Amino acid sequence: xxxxxxxxxxxxxxxxxxxxxxxxxxxxxxxxxxxxxxxxxxxxxxxxxxxxxxxxxxxxxxxxxxxxxxxxxxxxxxxxxxxxxxxxxxxxxxxxxxxxxxxxxxxxxxxxxxxxxxxxxxxxxxxxxxxxxxxxxxxxxxxxxxxxxxxxxxxxxxxxxxxxxxxxxxxxxxxxxxxxxxxxxxxxxxxxxxxxxxxxxxxxxxxxxxxxxxxxxxxxxxxxxxxxxxxxxxxxxxxxxxxxxxxxxxxxxxxxxxxxxxxx
Numbered sequence: 310x311x312x313x314x315x316x317x318x319x320x321x322x323x324x325x326x327x328x329x330x331x332x333x334x335x336x337x338x339x340x341x342x343x344x345x346x347x348x349x350x351x352x353x354x355x356x357x358x359x360x361x362x363x364x365x366x367x368x369x370x371x372x373x374x375x376x377x378x379x380x381x382x383x384x385x386x387x388x389x390x391x392x393x394x395x396x397x398x399x400x401x402x403x404x405x406x407x408x409x410x411x412x413x414x415x416x417x418x419x420x421x422x423x424x425x426x427x428x429x430x431x432x433x434x435x436x437x438x439x440x441x442x443x444x445x446x447x448x449x450x451x452x453x454x455x456x457x458x459x460x461x462x463x464x465x466x467x468x469x470x471x472x473x474x475x476x477x478x479x480x481x482x483x484x485x486x487x488x489x490x491x492x493x494x495x496x497x498x499x500x501x502x503x504x505x506x507x508x509x510x511x512x513x514x515x516x517x518x519x520x521x522x523x524x525x526x527x528x529x530x531x532x533x534x535x536x537x538x539x540x541x542x543x544x545x546x547x548x549x550x551x552x553x554x555x556x557x558x559x560x561x562x563x564x565x566x567x568x569x570x571x572x573x
Contacts, residue, residue, distance in 0.1 A: 310337045317345050320411055326393065330377045330412035332402050339409040342397050343386055350395065351478055351567035353386035354444070357398065369443045371396065373414035383407055389441060391563035392416050416441070432541035433470045439548055440480065440566045447476025447568070448488075456489050460500075464490065465513065465520040467541040468502055475566050480544060481557055482567040484511075499526055502540055509555070511543070527555060 310316070310333070324331065333342075347353060356366050356375060360383050366372050371387035374396035378385075384398040394414040399407050436442075451473055457463050472488055479485045484505055491501035494512060503511040513523040514535065525536040525543045534554065536543055551558045 310334045312337065312341045312345060314345060314348075317342070317349075321395070321413065324411065324413045326413075328373065328376075328414045330410060332400075333409040333411060335406075335408055337409045339384070339397060339399050342409065342411065346388060346395060346397055349482075350388035350390050351482070352570055353388050355385075356387050356396065357382040357385040359384065368417070369441075371414070371416075373416075374412050376414070377412060378410070385410075385412075389416060389443070389565055391561070391565060430542070432539060432545055433467055433474060435545050436471070436541055436548075437474065439545060440564050442475065442566055444568075446474050447570075448473050460490065460492070462500075462515065463520050465523060465539055467521070467539045471541055471544075476568065477570055478566055478568045480548065480566055481561050481564055483557065484544065484547075494528065499528070501528075503544075511540070513540070 320331070320333075323329075333339075343353065354371060356363055356371055362375065362382070363370075366375070371389070371394045374385060374387050374394050375382055378400040381401040382398070383400055385396050385400070386398055387394055387396040392415065394416045396410075396412045396414075398410060400410045401407050451469070453464065453469055468490075471486060475486060477486070477488055484503055486503050487501060490513075494501060494510070495515075498515050499512040500515055501510050501512045505511075508530070510528040512526045512528060513520070514526050516523055521539065523539075525538060525540060527534045527536070538546070547553050547555045547557050548561075548564045549558055550556055557564075
């Protein structure tokens with residue numbers, strides 16, 4: 310069976326949007342299928358390896374994907390994608406033959422909480438809720454003192470927490486989080502903390518000694534827009550506010566963070 314992204318589309322369409330699974334032909338390379346899904350959804354979470362289930366697996370980490378196989382799963386890797394869990398690997402069929410599998414299951418996505426006037430919001434925590442993030446902090450030991458020394462400036466605390474929490478990747482597979490700010494617009498008083506495939510640049514206006522008060526600036530081909538908020542609040546708002554000028558809510562009903570690297 311030749312595997313392409315079109316083949317994967319067909320297989321997922323057969324399974325539908327709720328719970329389902331299928332055993333695949335024995336000549337299919339399960340690693341090839343894992344790689345193709347990884348190209349779409351980023352780094353997977355390993356639920357089962359060598360027949361042993363990760364003891365931390367629960368409903369928030371894709372446990373529903375294991376239900377059809379009972380104790381027959383050999384290796385299962387999973388991705389959270391919007392309102393769906395997607396998994397692949399190998400499992401033993403009713404005759405005890407280890408075969409490649411593809412499985413999907415419904416995923417409950419936490420509802421983002423409304424923000425009350427004058428509410429003291431932890432926007433990084435809000436971002437975790439919006440994206441349904443369940444993984445441990447990806448880069449908890451970043452040497453920010455070294456980064457800030459090289460840049461010659463302190464950096465906003467919410468941005469540092471975003472990098473520590475999510476690591477290298479993109480919100481909704483679209484908004485790429487820089488692991489340290491880019492300096493190509495520094496002569497214009499800007500540091501770039503994120504960007505998109507449409508070549509929007511998300512920056513701070515380096516204005517004043519308190520980086521937590523730097524406004525967010527969006528640079529496009531021929532325009533510049535400024536927002537009086539921190540980076541994490543800006544990301545939350547463009548994910549869920551339909552009428553934000555840079556909204557992503559028009560394109561995605563639920564939200565996730567796509568990892569670019571495997572878990573350690």
